[in-house]
Amino acid sequence: xxxxxxxxxxxxxxxxxxxxxxxxxxxxxxxxxxxxxxxxxxxxxxxxxxxxxxxxxxxxxxxxxxxxxxxxxxxxxxxxxxxxxxxxxxxxxxxxxxxxxxxxxxxxxxxxxxxxxxxxxxxxxxxxxxxxxxxxxxxxxxxxxxxxxxxxxxxxxxxxxxxxxxxxxxxxxxxxxxxxxxxxxxxxxxxxxxxxxxxxx
Numbered sequence: 488x489x490x491x492x493x494x495x496x497x498x499x500x501x502x503x504x505x506x507x508x509x510x511x512x513x514x515x516x517x518x519x520x521x522x523x524x525x526x527x528x529x530x531x532x533x534x535x536x537x538x539x540x541x542x543x544x545x546x547x548x549x550x551x552x553x554x555x556x557x558x559x560x561x562x563x564x565x566x567x568x569x570x571x572x573x574x575x576x577x578x579x580x581x582x583x584x585x586x587x588x589x590x591x592x593x594x595x596x597x598x599x600x601x602x603x604x605x606x607x608x609x610x611x612x613x614x615x616x617x618x619x620x621x622x623x624x625x626x627x628x629x630x631x632x633x634x635x636x637x638x639x640x641x642x643x644x645x646x647x648x649x650x651x652x653x654x655x656x657x658x659x660x661x662x663x664x665x666x667x668x669x670x671x672x673x674x675x676x677x678x679x680x681x682x683x684x685x686x687x688x
Contacts, residue, residue, distance in 0.1 A: 499659035506653045508627035509542045515631045522639050523593035533592045540583025545576040573611045580604045594686060599634050602682035606630060606675055622663045625671030628653045633679045
C-alpha cells in the first residue's frame, strides 16, 4: 500500500510524534505522582524514576538501534523488530517498579505503573504469538486518558477525542490498520479497568 505524503500525512505524522508513548508517559506520571504524593519532592522523585525507566532508557536503546540500522524507525514499525525493544522496556519497567517500591510510592502510582506493565506485556504477547502489530500509541493514549479521568479529575474525560485523533493518525501514516488501533484502545481500557479494580481504586 502506497501512502500519499501530503498535508494530511504530515499532520498525522506530527500527531503520532507528539503522542508517542515514550512522550506522554512523562507528563502522565508526573501529574499522578504529584497528585498523590504527601510532599511535592516525593512526586518529583517518583515521576523522575518512571521517566528514566520507561521513557529515557528504552528510547536510548531504540535510538541506538536506528543509528546502527538494526531498527527501521523510532516507532519500531516492523513487527519482527519489536521483540528486543519490548523485552528491554519490560526489564526497565521492572527496575523502575522496584525503585518505586523502595521509595514508598503511593498505591495509586503503583497501580498506574503496574497497569502499564500489564498492557505492554499483553501487547508483546499479541505481537509475537498472534503475529499481529497492535498499536502501542493507542494503548498509551487510552490508558492515559482513563487514568486522568478515574484518578485525577473526571474533567479529563474531555480528552477522550484524543484517542480517536491518535487512532486516525496511526492509520493515516500507514503504521496500523483501523482494527489494530481499535484493539490497542480496547486492550488498554480492559487492563486499566481490571488493575484499578484489583487495587480498589
